[in-house]
Ligand SMILES: Nc1nc2c(ncn2[C@@H]2O[C@H](COP(=O)(O)OP(=O)(O)OP(=O)(O)O)[C@@H](O)[C@H]2O)c(=O)[nH]1
């Protein structure tokens with residue numbers, strides 16, 4: 001294994017130099033901030049990876065699978081170092097022309113996972129509005145709304161919303177929260193339970209439905225769903241719960257088959273959890289995207305971190321963020337995802 005040190009002005013530059021000199025197989029062993037604001041990275045590469053791959057791993061020698069795990073871990077660490085480095089550079093005044101308040105905002109947004117370029121755009125907009133005399137909270141809410149969120153179409157609540165998303169993100173809880181609020185405002189509500197996969201799923205939603213005095217119709221397949229929706233035709237709003245999407249592509253295919261006959265009459269809302277890392281979020285979206293959601297609920301924002309990542313990525317795919325799940329309490333922990341709420345939960349207000 002060949003060891004080499006690289007110094008550069010930023011982690012990103014140092015990583016690029018490592019890649020250029022040692023190739024994509026290089027393993028990052030250590031990163032160290034330098035007094036002048038730069039970064040030193042120690043990297044290593046096996047001069048003959050083919051030989052390394054075939055060599056049997058003797059006791060005490062790191063085998064290929066451990067090396068792979070180590071490589072992935074170090075890759076993730078390098079990503080984190082790069083993010084912190086970007087945030088620190090934002091805080092150190094690298095973004096030209098921004099005052100301290102706007103730079104601090106850019107830094108907080110970056111630490112919440114917002115891509116640096118997007119964080120800078122929001123901070124510039126914030127600084128402009130502040131210069132025009134807007135109070136900080138209003139300037140921030142407006143900047144977040146304009147640059148970090150895809151506008152939610154100003155329309156009344158759709159009559160039928162189907163909630164889809166990975167397992168355990170809070171689909172059923174979100175339905176209970178939405179249903180409770182609809183009941184509280186005097187709307188007539190129907191709930192369809194189409195998750196026939198998870199044991200206890202029907203009992204969980206049935207319990208909420210009973211407490212709210214709302215009818216619940218089970219739907220094991222597409223025909224059932226068509227019948228259930230017809231039965232709820234006179235209801236103001238209907239919420240449909242679906243089975244969580246696991247890693248198997250067949251999960252999404254099954255939900256797609258369920259929705260096929262009603263696709264034109266339902267709104268599909270994706271539910272994702274904020275706590276997920278960017279790769280996990282992208283993987284989750286990959287599963288959900290096949291179901292063509294037109295709106296999104298981001299849950300578990302109370303668990304800290306990641307809302308910036310979720311917003312940036314929703315802006316990228318052009319799907320509006322509709323609601324934020326802010327805790328486990330039904331119906332309290334749900335807020336409309338306007339600029340003010342998102343800014344507050346980004347920890348930026
Ligand atoms: N902290 C926090 N927990 C939440 C939130 N929303 C839901 N939960 C919790 O997450 C767990 C899973 O919630 P469910 O509503 O059952 O999730 P689901 O997506 O329906 O799960 P599956 O049907 O198994 O795919 C429960 O313990 C909820 O209380 C939230 O906004 N914040």
Ligand SMILES: [Mg+2]
Pocket residue numbers: 171172173195201241242244
């Ligand atoms: Mg559920």
